[in-house]
Amino acid sequence: MPTPILQTDTGPLMHKAVEEATRLLKAGEVVALPTETVYGLAADALNPEAVAKVFEAKERPSFDPLIVHLPNKKALDQVAEVPADIQPVVQKIIEQMWPGPLTIVLPKKPCVPDIVTAGLPSVAVRVSKNAVFRRVAEALGRPIAAPSANRFGSISPTSAGAVAAELDDRIPLIVDGGACLCGIESTIIKIEPGSPKPIITILRPGPITPDDLKVYGKVKHASRTVVDEATEAPGQLASHYAPRTPLRLLSKPEDFIPEPGKRYALMSYRGDVEDGYTGLTEWVHVQILSPGKGKLPEAAVRFFYVLRELDGLGVDEIIAEPMFEHGMGIAMMDKLRRAAVKH
Numbered sequence: 349m350p351t352p353i354l355q356t357d358t359g360p361l362m363h364k365a366v367e368e369a370t371r372l373l374k375a376g377e378v379v380a381l382p383t384e385t386v387y388g389l390a391a392d393a394l395n396p397e398a399v400a401k402v403f404e405a406k407e408r409p410s411f412d413p414l415i416v417h418l419p420n421k422k423a424l425d426q427v428a429e430v431p432a433d434i435q436p437v438v439q440k441i442i443e444q445m446w447p448g449p450l451t452i453v454l455p456k457k458p459c460v461p462d463i464v465t466a467g468l469p470s471v472a473v474r475v476s477k478n479a480v481f482r483r484v485a486e487a488l489g490r491p492i493a494a495p496s497a498n499r500f501g502s503i504s505p506t507s508a509g510a511v512a513a514e515l516d517d518r519i520p521l522i523v524d525g526g527a528c529l530c531g532i533e534s535t536i537i538k539i540e541p542g543s544p545k546p547i548i549t550i551l552r553p554g555p556i557t558p559d560d561l562k563v564y565g566k567v568k569h570a571s572r573t574v575v576d577e578a579t580e581a582p583g584q585l586a587s588h589y590a591p592r593t594p595l596r597l598l599s600k601p602e603d604f605i606p607e608p609g610k611r612y613a614l615m616s617y618r619g620d621v622e623d624g625y626t627g628l629t630e631w632v633h634v635q636i637l638s639p640g641k642g643k644l645p646e647a648a649v650r651f652f653y654v655l656r657e658l659d660g661l662g663v664d665e666i667i668a669e670p671m672f673e674h675g676m677g678i679a680m681m682d683k684l685r686r687a688a689v690k691h
């Protein structure tokens with residue numbers, strides 16, 4: 349049986365979808381919900397049996413912890429113990445950044461089951477800005493554990509259709525909230541005391557950029573090398589976000605020499621001939637992330653969609669143009685490097 353998809357584009361449809369999603373979550377089931385970043389596969393975070401179903405549907409290894417989504421900022425105290433020495437900076441950050449695509453790793457309270465945090469003493473928390481998600485979270489009145497609604501290691505879904513392609517038959521409901529606003533997963537940070545400023549370490553780059561964070565403290569990057577799997581965000585394996593088709597990230601156009609008989613597709617940043625990539629070979633297909641001038645937030649919105657489209661073509665290799673490594677380009681380049689790692 350294909351998974352039912354409930355629409356939310358009118359008031360009554362939204363009401364029905366929120367009600368049904370909340371009913372299933374209360375019953376210990378999993379539901380795919382839209383967030384502003386990517387679609388999440390949600391379960392009641394305080395119900396270990398429900399959370400186990402998330403791992404099962406995704407075929408996710410148990411060492412990879414989940415993000416806990418709170419109904420509102422005030423609920424932080426229910427799941428996390430904010431250390432006194434970072435209390436002021438945490439307060440300031442959540443005041444200004446929540447709801448939004450920023451996840452903070454903090455010491456966990458005992459009520460958070462080990463299955464959620466993969467046995468870690470910390471929990472990753474955020475408040476989603478998506479209207480549908482927030483309504484469900486408020487109606488449930490409990491924290492929601494939700495990883496991206498894709499099979500483990502695969503491309504994150506940014507539409508209800510993409511969730512269906514990943515998890516159809518495996519889950520009882522998908523709520524369709526349209527395309528995701530950001531298109532890439534939340535930025536994950538941890539915060540430590542420091543003098544003169546607190547230290548903010550980016551464990552996973554995302555829509556909230558180092559520039560956005562530098563007003564709150566000294567911004568550091570966790571391991572930027574994709575070969576290092578022992579990062580502090582344990583799910584950040586080198587081979588994450590992988591399309592099934594091999595992917596190669598170029599540094600410059602001259603690095604690409606097509607092999608005879610092979611079929612290639614191009615993931616282009618702005619599709620401009622002057623960049624030197626679109627004319628390199630007879631591409632089977634070219635997908636442009638941000639046509640025209642090239643805007644990183646626009647590219648981010650289309651990023652996983654384009655990757656999924658290219659992956660569906662059955663070509664021998666996907667060739668990706670590099671992007672500027674600032675702003676949201678940091679997260680996309682990080683993901684492309686991970687996708688390019690051979691399994």
Ligand code: TXA
Pocket residue numbers: 383385386387388389412413414415449451453465468470471472494495496497532533534535536551552580581582583584
């Ligand atoms: O935007 C997002 O964050 C989306 C939406 C659905 O909210 N969720 C998401 O979840 O990307 P997921 O499961 O694909 O990534 C969660 C990652 C883990 O793989 C791990 O890297 C990090 O969050 N994480 C979770 N708990 C952690 C912890 N206690 N310490 C460090 N990293 C943690």
Ligand code: MG
Pocket residue numbers: 495496504
């Ligand atoms: Mg994921």
